Amino acid sequence: MTDPLTGEHLALDLVNTRPVTGDGRTDLLDTPRRLAAWLALEPALQTGRATPTAADLAPVHAVREHVDAAVHALLHGARPPRAALHGLTEAMRAAPAVPELGWDGSTVTATPRRAGRLGVRLAAHLAEAATDLLTDPAVGTLRQCEAEDCVMVFLPAHPRRRWCSPTRCGNRARVARYYQRHKTP
Numbered sequence: 001m002t003d004p005l006t007g008e009h010l011a012l013d014l015v016n017t018r019p020v021t022g023d024g025r026t027d028l029l030d031t032p033r034r035l036a037a038w039l040a041l042e043p044a045l046q047t048g049r050a051t052p053t054a055a056d057l058a059p060v061h062a063v064r065e066h067v068d069a070a071v072h073a074l075l076h077g078a079r080p081p082r083a084a085l086h087g088l089t090e091a092m093r094a095a096p097a098v099p100e101l102g103w104d105g106s107t108v109t110a111t112p113r114r115a116g117r118l119g120v121r122l123a124a125h126l127a128e129a130a131t132d133l134l135t136d137p138a139v140g141t142l143r144q145c146e147a148e149d150c151v152m153v154f155l156p157a158h159p160r161r162r163w164c165s166p167t168r169c170g171n172r173a174r175v176a177r178y179y180q181r182h183k184t185p
Helices: 010-015 032-041 054-075 082-094 118-134 137-141 166-182
Strands: 098-103 108-113
Touching: 010 054, 010 118, 032 054, 054 082, 054 118, 082 118
Parallel strands: none
Antiparallel strands: 098 108
16 A cells, blocks of 8 residues: 655645555555554544444545545646535535534633534545635645656645655656766766
8 A cells, every 4th residue: 555645735635545556556444444544643633432334435535536636726826626626615614624622621612513423524534624625715725746756735835846756756766867967877
């Protein structure tokens, strides 16, 4: 199994769960076990004791497709598809975050909670993260990895960043350049 690329904006981490491998495009969220493994890598998506089931995959996959469509449209300077924006809105509407009031011993607290099946709650949270990304002015700096066979997208923290990961695609590109410079004619 390919390890997921994490550490980008949560919505981009979701889009990046379909990398290209030697066998073609791979879905890193194709089973409940793999979804659970990805969730464990994403601090913002800790689900407590809830374990994903097969029924939880469809809403997460649907949101991923909507985010992917919107992100790739923006990468190409186009308007995000209406269906993608509508799909993200509907995912948030299916499990809105409602503040749950509590008491911590000295003050009233408000913790956002979502109701419904795990997959619907995850989809709503991911759609909300996508909303944050798509409405952020930094979305104009979105880039796709420059490695020849990579489909990952990222928001560069540095304007000269070219690869999704310096240890994945960056090293491969540097090794390929070195080989080209040093191969015998």
